[in-house]
Amino acid sequence: MTLNSLKGTKDIFWPEIEIWRHLEDISRQVFNIYSYREIRTPIIEYTSLFARSVGKSTDIIQKEMYSFKDKGHRQICLRPEETASVVRAYIQHGALRHRKVEKLFYIGPMFRSERPQAGRMRQFHQIGVEAIGSKSPLMDAEIMLLLNDILNKSKVKNYIFKINNLGCDKCRPHYNDILKKTIKPHLARLCSDCKKRYNLNVLRILDCKNESCKRIVSNLPIMADYLCSDCKQHFEKLRKLLSKFKIPIEIDTHLVRGLDYYTGATFEVVAKNLGAKDAVAAGGRYDKLVEELGGSAAAACGFAIGLERLISSISEKDKDDLVGEQRKSLFIYVVCLDEKTRLMGFEILSELRKNNICAEMDYSGAECHSLKSQMRQANNLGAKYVIIIGEDEIREKVLTIKNMESGKQEKIAQDKLTYFFNKTAVKK
Ligand SMILES: [Zn+2]
Numbered sequence: 472m473t474l475n476s477l478k479g480t481k482d483i484f485w486p487e488i489e490i491w492r493h494l495e496d497i498s499r500q501v502f503n504i505y506s507y508r509e510i511r512t513p514i515i516e517y518t519s520l521f522a523r524s525v526g527k528s529t530d531i532i533q534k535e536m537y538s539f540k541d542k543g544h545r546q547i548c549l550r551p552e553e554t555a556s557v558v559r560a561y562i563q564h565g566a567l568r569h570r571k572v573e574k575l576f577y578i579g580p581m582f583r584s585e586r587p588q589a590g591r592m593r594q595f596h597q598i599g600v601e602a603i604g605s606k607s608p609l610m611d612a613e614i615m616l617l618l619n620d621i622l623n624k625s626k627v628k629n630y631i632f633k634i635n636n637l638g639c640d641k642c643r644p645h646y647n648d649i650l651k652k653t654i655k656p657h658l659a660r661l662c663s664d665c666k667k668r669y670n671l672n673v674l675r676i677l678d679c680k681n682e683s684c685k686r687i688v689s690n691l692p693i694m695a696d697y698l699c700s701d702c703k704q705h706f707e708k709l710r711k712l713l714s715k716f717k718i719p720i721e722i723d724t725h726l727v728r729g730l731d732y733y734t735g736a737t738f739e740v741v742a743k744n745l746g747a748k749d750a751v752a753a754g755g756r757y758d759k760l761v762e763e764l765g766g767s768a769a770a771a772c773g774f775a776i777g778l779e780r781l782i783s784s785i786s787e788k789d790k791d792d793l794v795g796e797q798r799k800s801l802f803i804y805v806v807c808l809d810e811k812t813r814l815m816g817f818e819i820l821s822e823l824r825k826n827n828i829c830a831e832m833d834y835s836g837a838e839c840h841s842l843k844s845q846m847r848q849a850n851n852l853g854a855k856y857v858i859i860i861g862e863d864e865i866r867e868k869v870l871t872i873k874n875m876e877s878g879k880q881e882k883i884a885q886d887k888l889t890y891f892f893n894k895t896a897v898k899k
Pocket residue numbers: 638639640641642643698699700701702703
């Protein structure tokens with residue numbers, strides 16, 4: 472039996488891996504500019520961490536967690552998302568915190584045992600930030616500007632930030648009551664999931680995709696009409712900031728996230744060519760979470776980008792443009808005419824690499840392959856130059872260098888080799 476990767480997981484290798492790494496690099500640059508520092512948390516955590524933060528009634532906890540007992544009978548899981556882990560680490564290592572507002576970013580795999588379908592994987596990857604310790608709408612604006620920068624630099628086009636205000640612990644309970652009262656007469660017509668949500672988390676009914684639920688939802692009162700003055704002011708300030716900095720937004724009064732910890736301003740980024748249902752990124756405020764997980768009260772906000780979705784929202788041409796720069800790097804292939812010159816070829820190769828010049832030669836045969844076969848290899852690998860080494864070259868201590876674009880060939884003294892290529896690199 473052949474062994475394959477698990478359903479819902481995939482191997483990522485060259486050339487696809489280039490765009491992955493490039494997007495990670497872009498994100499790291501932007502995080503650095505905005506003064507976010509990296510955090511790496513473990514992939515395994517206690518299951519209770521997510522039950523307490525993401526929420527017991529959510530799909531993630533009910534259906535999608537990789538949760539199991541380890542050999543010590545501890546209930547542990549593969550992390551389904553990262554916010555709870557970061558907050559856990561923030562609380563656990565209080566003494567190590569350096570700043571009043573701790574701004575952190577992460578890049579890594581998350582796990583959900585969903586039924587694999589287009590665009591959804593059981594192991595998927597997120598790039599995200601968490602900013603803990605600020606109530607200011609400037610903080611919300613900063614993370615959205617940062618996200619906007621990453622999307623622009625990644626050449627994502629036609630996207631929009633859908634935003635909504637989910638209220639706080641002062642105003643949301645009242646709105647929940649209003650919702651319940653208004654929905655109650657229509658309860659029988661809701662889908663089976665929404666019937667459960669009615670008691671567990673009535674807000675989730677608002678973003679149900681079921682047609683019959685949608686019809687009921689369209690006539691429900693909206694949160695915006697029930698916000699307390701703090702929430703209203705915060706949201707108004709944020710809206711003004713976003714319009715000042717030209718962030719494309721659209722108010723979506725039915726936007727709720729599939730995680731219970733969100734409060735206040737919440738958003739999703741939708742790229743039009745992906746279809747409306749899949750957000751490229753999503754985030755918002757979670758002002759109560761730090762306290763709920765046992766820390767001292769700290770307002771916070773953050774977002775996560777789905778890396779797979781980010782990649783699928785970039786056109787093939789733009790992907791080529793993004794990684795093209797890397798492919799243009801000076802690449803040299805060393806060709807040896809026979810077995811006797813192979814060792815010299817290997818020495819030249821090592822010399823180039825020691826000088827940070829990207830170089831390769833052929834080891835595939837026990838004996839040296841023909842000139843023609845090696846030249847074909849060089850061409851396939853996109854070599855800009857080929858260095859040809861034969862007995863004449865060894866005797867005369869020279870190297871024949873062929874420019875693969877122009878076809879021009881020249882001889883240079885062996886000890887001028889790195890000088891030649893450094894000069895060439897500068898010219899580019
Ligand atoms: Zn409020």
